[in-house]
Amino acid sequence: MTAFAKIPATIVTGFLGAGKTTMIRHLLENANGRRIALVINEFGDIGVDGDILKSCGVEACGEDDIIELANGCICCTVADDFLPAIETLLKRADRLDHIIIETSGLALPKPLLKAFDWPEVRARLTVDGVIAVVDAAAVADGRFAEDAQALAARRADPSLDHDNPLEEVYEDQILCADIVVLNKTDLLRPSDAARVAVEVRKAARGATKVIAAQEGRVDIEIALGLKAGAEDDVAARPSHHDAEEGHDHDDFASFVLDVPALADAGSFIEKLAAVARSHDVLRIKGFLDVAGKPMRLLAQGVGARFRSQFDRPWGAAETRRGRLVVIGRKGLDRGAIEAALR
Ligand SMILES: [Zn+2]
Incomplete structure (x- = not known):
């Protein structure tokens, strides 16, 4: 790479629980010698995704190559958080082949x-591509769809707001993408997977590639090296917020749940699933302390769909403690959720 070559950056977007971190981990594991740095942004006060990737032990990406921007939305804090992170990474540009940015x-x-159009960024970086990861099972369940009546009203009057704020975020992410990764297709019957693929294809721009994947397994030769130069093409990527000065995330809320050591993790996770269902929680994720176990338990739920695995031993100097981030729509009833889990 010459001193003047721009470093390619890939933006990975996708709704809560779509599988962004899993896909990035897969890319790191198949880096084929590429030196990749990560910028990771999460909604919620504890950085779970960064922690997952730091403990993955993949050589292509050491701890120093990961910058976490927790507690905020990268889209709202570009100047405060994102630009300093990029400056830090650019100080070792000579040891860097690619940057992956995981948005919340x-x-x-x-x-x-x-932000890539800002002169100081534009001079050094180019957006190789925007990848939107989509939870095919959530789409099949109608998670991002408005009810038919609201949809008909909006078609008649385009100035009407979406009733479903999830749909707005989901559509903005897809419309910005060069590639849509239709993830978790293994959770669907083939006929539903085909229907979802058609739906997503329709929602995306014509030039966008849609590829199916399971467990985020996407070929790195397809995902990186698109050379989209997306910073030159911003106007062609529509957003629901194009007409606005700014935007906010008031439609969503989150809190951190402290969980004491568990005697029976399985039954606790069943309780989590039940609470997620009854309170329409969008996402729960974090680490749990299971009594008598040397390893911490990584627990993640998308809606009421949960999975868990022991991800690494607790450190010798580390305090064992269970903490989960809970994310939902505005009005999420923290008190009732905590009471139900007690
Ligand atoms: Zn924002």
């Missing part, structure tokens, strides 16, 4: 993309 599940990709 609620972030709008377009404001981030626009």
Whole structure:
């Protein structure tokens, strides 16, 4: 790479729980010698995704190559958080082949993309591509769809707001993408997977590639090296917020739940699933302390769909403690959720 070559950056967007971190981990594991740095942004006060990737032990990406921007949305804090992170990474540009930026599940990709048009960024970086990861099972369940009546009203009057704020975020992410990764297709019957693929294809721009994947397994030769130069193409990527000065994320809320050591993790996770269902929780994720176990338990739920695995031993100097981030729509009833889990 010459001193003047721009470093390619890939923006990975996608709704809460779509599988962004899993896909990035897969890319790191198949880096084929590429030196990749990560910028990770999460909604919620504890950085779970960064922690997952730091403990993955993949050589292509050491701890120093990961910058976490927790507690905020990268789309709202571009100047405060994102630009300093990029400056830090650029100090070791000579040891860097690619940057992957994981946005939070609620972030709008377009404001981030626009930051690449700033002269100091543009001079050094180019947006190789925007990848939107989609939870095919959530789409099949109608998670992002408005009810038919609201949809008909909006078609008749385009100035009407969406009733479903999830749909707005989801559409903004897809419309910004060069590639849509239709993830978790293994959770669907083939006929539903085909229907979802058609639906997503319709929602995306014509030039966008849609590829199916399971467990985020996407070929790195397809995902990186698109050379989209997306910073030159921002206007062609529509957003629901194009007409606005700014935007907010008031439609969503989150809190951190402290969980004491568990005697029976399985039954606790069943309780989590039940609470997620009854309170329409969008996402729960974090680490749990299971009594008598040397390893911490990584627990993640998308809606009421949960999975868990022991991810690494607790450190010798580390305090064992269970903490989960809970994310939902505005009005999420923290008191009732905590009471139900007690
Ligand atoms: Zn924002």
